[in-house]
Amino acid sequence: MADSYHHGNLRQALIDAGIKIINESGEESLSLRKVAAECNVSHAAPYAHFNNKEELIEAIKSSVTDQFMEELEASVAECATAEEAILAMGRIYLTFFSRNPDYFVFLFGKQNINAHLQMNKDYKNDYPPFALLKRMYRLYLEEKGIEKSFEEQEIDLIKIWSMVHGMASIACMKGVKTSFKWNNPDERLLV
Amino acid sequence: MADSYHHGNLRQALIDAGIKIINESGEESLSLRKVAAECNVSHAAPYAHFNNKEELIEAIKSSVTDQFMEELEASVAECATAEEAILAMGRIYLTFFSRNPDYFVFLFGKQNINAHLQMNKDYKNDYPPFALLKRMYRLYLEEKGIEKSFEEQEIDLIKIWSMVHGMASIACMKGVKTSFKWNNPDERLLV
DNA sequence: CAACTAACTTGACAATGTAAAGATAGACGT
DNA sequence: ACGTCTATCTTTACATTGTCAAGTTAGTTG
Numbered sequence: 497m498a499d500s501y502h503h504g505n506l507r508q509a510l511i512d513a514g515i516k517i518i519n520e521s522g523e524e525s526l527s528l529r530k531v532a533a534e535c536n537v538s539h540a541a542p543y544a545h546f547n548n549k550e551e552l553i554e555a556i557k558s559s560v561t562d563q564f565m566e567e568l569e570a571s572v573a574e575c576a577t578a579e580e581a582i583l584a585m586g587r588i589y590l591t592f593f594s595r596n597p598d599y600f601v602f603l604f605g606k607q608n609i610n611a612h613l614q615m616n617k618d619y620k621n622d623y624p625p626f627a628l629l630k631r632m633y634r635l636y637l638e639e640k641g642i643e644k645s646f647e648e649q650e651i652d653l654i655k656i657w658s659m660v661h662g663m664a665s666i667a668c669m670k671g672v673k674t675s676f677k678w679n680n681p682d683e684r685l686l687v
Numbered sequence: 688m689a690d691s692y693h694h695g696n697l698r699q700a701l702i703d704a705g706i707k708i709i710n711e712s713g714e715e716s717l718s719l720r721k722v723a724a725e726c727n728v729s730h731a732a733p734y735a736h737f738n739n740k741e742e743l744i745e746a747i748k749s750s751v752t753d754q755f756m757e758e759l760e761a762s763v764a765e766c767a768t769a770e771e772a773i774l775a776m777g778r779i780y781l782t783f784f785s786r787n788p789d790y791f792v793f794l795f796g797k798q799n800i801n802a803h804l805q806m807n808k809d810y811k812n813d814y815p816p817f818a819l820l821k822r823m824y825r826l827y828l829e830e831k832g833i834e835k836s837f838e839e840q841e842i843d844l845i846k847i848w849s850m851v852h853g854m855a856s857i858a859c860m861k862g863v864k865t866s867f868k869w870n871n872p873d874e875r876l877l878v
Numbered sequence: 879c880a881a882c883t884a885a886c887t888t889g890a891c892a893a894t895g896t897a898a899a900g901a902t903a904g905a906c907g908t
Numbered sequence: 909a910c911g912t913c914t915a916t917c918t919t920t921a922c923a924t925t926g927t928c929a930a931g932t933t934a935g936t937t938g
Contacts, residue, residue, distance in 0.1 A: 734886095
């Protein structure tokens with residue numbers, strides 16, 4: 497099955513090869529033909545699995561997002577309270593993208609994420625990490641017995657998300673080392 | 688001088704044409720050859736002014752950043768206090784990029800901004816808008832008579848910047864309409 | 879006025895995305 | 909078991925693009 501005419505699992509192999517190339521030489525140097533070559537298939541083979549380059553890229557994004565979500569959920573699972581979980585999420589958000597900044601640019605850089613959302617029916621409406629934050633935030637309100645209007649909740653969520661995302665953005669773009677105070681659980685995200 | 692062999696001011700014309708193309712059809716469709724065609728010169732003419740495509744793009748970024756800084760400084764100039772000025776900056780940051788989201792992706796999307804900074808000796812160390820915020824923030828501390836350590840100041844600045852940048856990022860990516868509460872000066876950025 | 883040089887043109891090449899047409903091999907019904 | 913079907917892959921071809929090398933033009937300078 498290694499060098500047969502039919503690859504067997506080309507679709508996944510293409511995604512993996514794409515991730516490898518991005519990690520090694522960045523997104524700019526990711527081309528359909530290189531990905532195909534990496535899998536030892538002809539340059540047009542990917543068109544059996546993806547309608548165009550963008551669809552492959554979207555598939556890669558989904559794969560990376562899955563990986564990201566695994567780390568997020570793993571760290572959340574270890575937390576006793578929702579408050580801890582939210583802080584943990586912030587920490588993972590920063591460490592994950594500090595560890596591989598290329599992913600950040602790749603995921604959030606070019607295209608608007610809306611396109612990515614719409615292509616993934618799985619993501620019903622929210623971006624999975626954001627949906628997780630939302631769940632934890634609602635839990636947090638319950639735990640603390642806090643009552644907030646829907647609008648207030650939305651604003652809080654945007655604030656939290658904006659700050660964490662913005663910090664990751666700056667960290668990835670400017671190479672700022674900002675493990676920040678969030679290693680210290682005393683730091684409060686919720687004002 | 689319109690159709691003479693020597694264009695006269697091709698460099699600036701290329702930058703303007705680049706901005707026009709980005710506004711009309713996005714960054715992806717910006718090619719050296721289209722830019723050249725837009726200026727009615729041959730496809731290799733840009734190489735008299737830029738060593739490669741990236742250098743042209745950096746020049747365009749600088750041009751857009753200048754435009755951005757003009758708006759920021761204009762709005763800051765109208766403010767009586769530094770506190771107002773900081774809030775005004777936040778508002779301009781959001782409105783400027785909400786008005787033309789393509790600029791946001793173009794400026795902060797692909798490459799790390801470090802490269803852009805290093806190519807512009809004018810930007811000594813800080814990104815001009817950030818440098819402006821820093822000035823306003825220090826002024827704010829003076830006005831209020833607040834004493835903070837250098838590290839505390841840095842953290843405050845990162846917080847403010849992260850949140851505003853993150854919100855702009857989300858607004859531009861997800862199309863979220865988030866003029867937010869910042870139209871209301873009561874909203875506090877400094878915690 | 880001759881030499882120089884920056885600005886531009888022309889022609890070429892390799893890399894790339896993509897379409898069209900053909901080849902292959904496994905699955906499926908009879 | 910055998911023919912058909914169809915998803916998968918190859919081959920060929922083409923337009924777009926970034927970039928280079930060599931030539932051309934025209935203004936500038938000695």
